[in-house]
Amino acid sequence: MNKRLEAPAKYRNDVNVWVDEAIWGHRLYNDQTPWLVFLEFLAIFQSRYAEGKALHEGERDGAHESFTYYIPRLIPLRQLVFNNPHIRYVEDNHQSDQERWRTWLKAFSSDEDLGYLQERFGSFARLGRVVEFFQTSAIEPHRQRRWSSRFLFPYGPNCLYADLPANINGSPDRRFFARSGELLYLMLNRSGKGVEIAKMISEKLLRQDETWNRVVCALLPKGYRVDSNPVSSTIGYLPFAERPEYEELAETWTQLLDLDLTGEVLLDPLMRLSALHMLLYILRRANEEVGDSSEPKFVLEIASPRRATLFELSKENFGANRMLSTRAVRAYIESAKEDERWRAALQARAPSEAVREYLEERYEWQPDDGPPSGDPETIFETLRGYAEKRHQQHVAKVHMEWARQIGLAVSRRGAGTWYSPDDSLLKALVMCTVDEGREEYHRFLAKLYDRFRLVIGASEAERAFGALPTDQNAFMQNTQRLEQRLRTLGLLRRLSDDCAYVENPFRSNA
Numbered sequence: 001m002n003k004r005l006e007a008p009a010k011y012r013n014d015v016n017v018w019v020d021e022a023i024w025g026h027r028l029y030n031d032q033t034p035w036l037v038f039l040e041f042l043a044i045f046q047s048r049y050a051e052g053k054a055l056h057e058g059e060r061d062g063a064h065e066s067f068t069y070y071i072p073r074l075i076p077l078r079q080l081v082f083n084n085p086h087i088r089y090v091e092d093n094h095q096s097d098q099e100r101w102r103t104w105l106k107a108f109s110s111d112e113d114l115g116y117l118q119e120r121f122g123s124f125a126r127l128g129r130v131v132e133f134f135q136t137s138a139i140e141p142h143r144q145r146r147w148s149s150r151f152l153f154p155y156g157p158n159c160l161y162a163d164l165p166a167n168i169n170g171s172p173d174r175r176f177f178a179r180s181g182e183l184l185y186l187m188l189n190r191s192g193k194g195v196e197i198a199k200m201i202s203e204k205l206l207r208q209d210e211t212w213n214r215v216v217c218a219l220l221p222k223g224y225r226v227d228s229n230p231v232s233s234t235i236g237y238l239p240f241a242e243r244p245e246y247e248e249l250a251e252t253w254t255q256l257l258d259l260d261l262t263g264e265v266l267l268d269p270l271m272r273l274s275a276l277h278m279l280l281y282i283l284r285r286a287n288e289e290v291g292d293s294s295e296p297k298f299v300l301e302i303a304s305p306r307r308a309t310l311f312e313l314s315k316e317n318f319g320a321n322r323m324l325s326t327r328a329v330r331a332y333i334e335s336a337k338e339d340e341r342w343r344a345a346l347q348a349r350a351p352s353e354a355v356r357e358y359l360e361e362r363y364e365w366q367p368d369d370g371p372p373s374g375d376p377e378t379i380f381e382t383l384r385g386y387a388e389k390r391h392q393q394h395v396a397k398v399h400m401e402w403a404r405q406i407g408l409a410v411s412r413r414g415a416g417t418w419y420s421p422d423d424s425l426l427k428a429l430v431m432c433t434v435d436e437g438r439e440e441y442h443r444f445l446a447k448l449y450d451r452f453r454l455v456i457g458a459s460e461a462e463r464a465f466g467a468l469p470t471d472q473n474a475f476m477q478n479t480q481r482l483e484q485r486l487r488t489l490g491l492l493r494r495l496s497d498d499c500a501y502v503e504n505p506f507r508s509n510a
Contacts, residue, residue, distance in 0.1 A: 003241045016367065019390075045206070056189070056195050057235075067234070068233065073229055076221060088132075091125060105118075134216075138150060156207055163177040164231070186235065193253075197254060200254065205257075252274075260507065268428070279399060299313050314420065336359060403417075408421060430486070434504035446459065
């Protein structure tokens with residue numbers, strides 16, 4: 001687990017200080033939401049699958065995987081769906097189909113001749129409903145993004161394309177496809193189950209014959225080359241060759257993909273639980289840097305009509321987890337003083353210069369405003385402040401952003417943020433945790449803690465904190481509220497006063 005892979009020099013030279021990337025990988029970014037992480041992963045997978053190498057890249061003599069992947073731009077499709085403001089206006093203000101087609105084709109700006117759409121769809125209203133469907137089912141339609149950074153729901157391989165800047169033929173700016181999807185790909189590739197998962201993804205998630213994937217093809221010009229002018233990139237950097245988080249992530253994927261559900265339905269739970277596994281990875285790596293051997297935990301407060309002890313505990317737990325990555329950055333910088341080279345630099349004829357050279361080499365430090373000056377301790381504090389400030393801009397925000405977006409946490413004005421699961425996350429947890437159709441309720445709670453470090457009941461709290469909780473009644477009421485939630489969702493059945501079962505209706509043996 002502790003085998004650290006060498007980072008490619010081009011990535012180390014690409015940043016002003018190599019700290020966040022050295023701890024967690026290149027890279028995590030708060031503007032890349034869990035959905036965009038998932039889409040980037042699928043796009044990489046599709047590129048490698050076309051070459052017959054998806055999720056079995058292998059390591060070269062223990063080195064980091066090295067390959068280039070290609071993602072199509074699909075500009076005609078994206079213009080039709082997301083840069084097409086005239087289509088509804090034309091339909092509402094013209095009567096005949098011929099007049100609608102003529103007016104719209106004249107108003108729509110495109111490098112392609114779109115006359116083929118009239119031949120394929122016949123009715124202009126039919127084209128309008130298809131475009132409207134893709135708009136309303138798009139990923140995160142509520143977010144205000146430029147049209148070149150808006151994404152179709154991934155019904156199939158033809159729905160996957162690159163994030164592009166306003167200059168659609170330029171290089172991607174890495175804001176929304178920021179490489180976190182590459183980290184997810186590398187985790188699954190190193191899990192030991194890559195080949196099995198790749199087969200399941202191709203057969204269930206990315207099928208060419210899926211209905212809406214075929215409709216997407218109908219929107220593209222005849223003979224359009226999807227592989228023309230793609231965006232290319234080399235794979236990012238994940239520091240460790242083996243970790244239990246990779247295996248746990250792969251187990252979740254295989255369990256979900258094995259359910260009696262269509263790929264379209266599985267995408268949401270896969271997105272949520274992949275992000276949850278990545279949050280656990282972030283916290284565990286932070287603990288390792290800090291020197292804390294304890295396991296991370298999420299104290300969940302199941303929605304209550306009034307605030308109680310558990311609300312405060314969950315809020316406190318969230319705050320500690322949120323700050324953990326900053327503590328890890330600080331510890332990683334402080335470790336420089338434990339190196340013999342630090343002591344040697346302090347004893348050099350020009351200690352300030354020697355310390356600066358040592359820190360610049362160790363952390364690939366390239367300050368924006370030139371080489372730092374002052375005594376050795378001042379230079380060290382300048383580096384630490386620079387690294388922490390950079391961390392706060394993006395990586396430090398990931399925990400809050402992702403936790404809220406996957407339904408793990410909620411924020412309320414005046415109350416703050418705490419862990420409280422929404423219904424979609426609860427469904428996803430049942431789908432991947434209940435293996436044999438049904439699970440005794442308290443065993444289900446224990447498995448949630450084992451798999452995802454979710455603390456709901458008193459037994460799990462005792463395991464997480466090493467002692468019985470002071471307010472066991474609060475945890476008992478918490479488990480009762482969750483039981484009621486699951487029953488309302490149709491995922492739990494109580495057979496008697498002492499016997500309640502969580503049911504997974506999506507398994508064939510249920």
